[in-house]
Amino acid sequence: MQGLCRVIWLSGVGLLVVALSAGAASPPEQQKQSAMSKKNEEQLLSVPQQIPKLVAEGALTLAQVPNPHWRRDACQACHAGTPTRTNLKLRDADINRLCSTCHAALSDHSYIHPTGMPVPKEMKTRLSKPFAQAVARARGTISCITCHDVPMTCLPQRVGARGLNPRFFREGPYRDRTALCYRCHDPEQYPRLNPHDQLDKTGQLRESTCLVCHDTPPDMTGERKVDFTVKQDLSRLCTGCHPWKPHPGGFSFKTGALPDHLRVPTARVLDRMRVMERRNNISLPLDPGTGKVFCGTCHNVHARGVLKTAAAAKGAGEKQRLRMPEMCGNCHDK
Ligand code: HEC
C-alpha cells in the first residue's frame, strides 16, 4: 500500500492513477459511487488546494469534500511526496492552514478550541512529552496536531486505534473531553473553562463567555435575535465539552434500545410542548436549524441573571441546569 501511495505522488493526476485505483479492491460504499466520482475524488485529493474555491463556487458540496483520514490511498492530500524522517514534505508547513484547506469549509472549530496562540510558560510545565513535542513542532503554538495525533491515521501500525479514538486525540482516548482539557489547563482555574459562568463579581456580563456559543455578542436591550457559533446541529455547542453517550438521564441520543430524544417532535409532542410552555411559563426552544429537540431544549445554559424574560430565564443556574426539575411532562402527556 505504501507503494501505491508513492506511485500516486510521483505521477500526479494521471491516467496511471485512475487505472491503479480501478484495479484495487474497493470497499462496498465506494463501489456505489460512479467511476466518474471516484476519479474526481482522487483528483481532488491530489490538488486539495482547489477545494476551498470549488466549495465557494458551489461546484463541490460539503458532502463531496473527500475524507483523507484513516485510509492508505490519500497520503497526497497532505504530503506532496514520500515523507522521510527529516522531511515530511507537508503541502503546507503551517499545519493549521494545511488542515483548514478542507476544514475551514467543513466545520468551524473555534467553538471547540482556538489555535495559533503561544503556550504560556506555566502551562508548558504541565505538558507531557508528546504534547510538548507537538507544541514545539508548531513553533511553540497550539495547532491542530497538538490535540489531534495525525500519524495515528497515517501509519499502518497505528490504525488499530481508530475504534476507540476516532478523532485521534493525542494520548487518547479520553473518557470525557475535560480530561483532554486538563492535559494543559490547570484544574484550579476550572471556572475559566466554564462558559456557564457568565457574570463577573459585580454582576456585569462576561461577553467573552457569550462568544463560546454566540457568533456576535447578544444585544440584551433591543430585539433578542441571537446567532450561534455552530450552524447545523446545535447540540454540537455542548458535546465538545460534555460526555453525553449515554446521556445521564438515560436518554439515548443514538438509535438503540432507548428512544433517541434529539429528534423532530411528532405533532402530538409538539402540541403538548406549546401547551406546557404557556401553562408553566417556560421556554422549550428547538434547534432553529433542524427543528429538533437539542440539549438547550431541556437545559438552560445561561447563568441566573443573564436572560430577563421570565420564561426564557427559567432554569438558569438551577440544579443540572434543567428548565424544570420534572421535565418529562412538558413533552409527554402520559
Ligand atoms: C490529513 C493529512 C495527512 C494525511 C492524509 C496523511 N498524513 Fe502523514 N502526516 C501528516 C502530518 C500533519 C504529519 C506531522 C504530524 C506531527 O508532526 O505530529 C504527518 C506525519 C507523517 C509521518 C511521520 C510520522 C512520525 O511518527 O514522525 C509519516 C511517516 C507519514 N505522515 C506518512 C503518511 C502516509 C504513508 C500517509 C498515507 C497513508 C499519510 N501520512 C497521510 C498529515 C497527513
Ligand code: HEC
Ligand atoms: C482533503 C480534505 C481534508 C484535509 C486536508 C483534512 N481533513 Fe480532516 N476531515 C475531512 C473530512 C471530509 C472529514 C469528515 C467530515 C467531517 O468530520 O466534517 C474529516 C474529519 C476530520 C476529523 C474528525 C474525524 C471523525 O471521524 O470524527 C478530524 C479530527 C480531522 N478531520 C482533523 C484533521 C486534521 C488535524 C487535519 C490536518 C492535519 C485534517 N483533518 C486535514 C477532510 C480533510
Ligand code: HEC
Ligand atoms: C485544544 C485541543 C484541540 C485543538 C488544538 C484542535 N482540536 Fe479538533 N477537536 C478537539 C476536541 C476536544 C474535539 C471533540 C469535539 C466534540 O466531541 O464534538 C475536536 C473535534 C474535531 C473535529 C470533529 C468535530 C467537528 O467539528 O467536525 C474536527 C474535524 C477537528 N476537531 C479538526 C481540527 C482542526 C482542523 C484543528 C486545527 C484548526 C483542530 N481540530 C484543533 C480538540 C482540539
Ligand code: HEC
Ligand atoms: C495542548 C494544550 C491545550 C489543550 C489540550 C486545551 N487547551 Fe484550551 N488553551 C490552550 C492555550 C495555550 C490557550 C491560550 C492561552 C490561555 O488562555 O491560557 C487556551 C485557551 C483556552 C480558552 C480561552 C480562555 C480565555 O481566557 O480566553 C478556553 C475557553 C479553553 N482553552 C478551553 C479548553 C477546553 C474546553 C479544552 C478541552 C476540550 C482545552 N481548552 C484544551 C491550550 C490547551
Ligand code: HEC
Ligand atoms: C454554552 C452555550 C451558550 C453560552 C455560553 C451563552 N448562550 Fe445564549 N443561548 C444559547 C442557546 C443554546 C440558546 C437558545 C436556547 C435558549 O433560548 O436558551 C441561547 C439563547 C440566548 C438568548 C435568547 C433567549 C430568549 O429566548 O430570549 C439570549 C438573549 C442569549 N442567549 C444571550 C446570551 C448572553 C448575553 C450570553 C453571555 C453572557 C450567552 N447567551 C451565553 C447558548 C449559550
Ligand code: HEC
Ligand atoms: C467550554 C466547555 C463547555 C461547553 C461548550 C458547555 N459546557 Fe456545560 N459545563 C461546563 C463545565 C465546566 C460545567 C461544570 C460547572 C458548572 O456546573 O457550572 C458545565 C455544567 C453543565 C451542566 C450542569 C451539570 C451538573 O452536574 O449540574 C449542564 C446541564 C450543562 N453544562 C449543559 C450544557 C449545554 C446544554 C451546553 C450547550 C448549549 C453546554 N453545557 C456547553 C463546560 C461546558
Ligand code: HEC
Ligand atoms: C429531553 C430532555 C433533555 C435533553 C434533550 C438533554 N438533557 Fe441533559 N439532562 C436531562 C435530565 C432530565 C437530566 C437529569 C438526569 C438525572 O439526574 O437522572 C440531565 C442531566 C444532564 C447533565 C448532568 C449530568 C450530571 O452528572 O449531573 C448534563 C451534563 C447533561 N444533561 C448534558 C446534556 C447534553 C450535552 C445534551 C445534548 C447532547 C443534553 N443534556 C440533552 C434532560 C435532557
Ligand code: HEC
Ligand atoms: C423536550 C421534550 C421532551 C422531553 C422533556 C422528554 N421527551 Fe421523551 N420524547 C420526546 C420526543 C420528541 C420523542 C420522539 C417521539 C415523538 O416525537 O413522539 C420522545 C420519545 C420518547 C419515548 C419513546 C416513545 C415514543 O413515543 O416514541 C419515551 C419512552 C420517552 N420519550 C420518555 C421520556 C421520559 C421518561 C422523559 C423524562 C425523563 C422524557 N421522555 C422527556 C420529547 C421529550
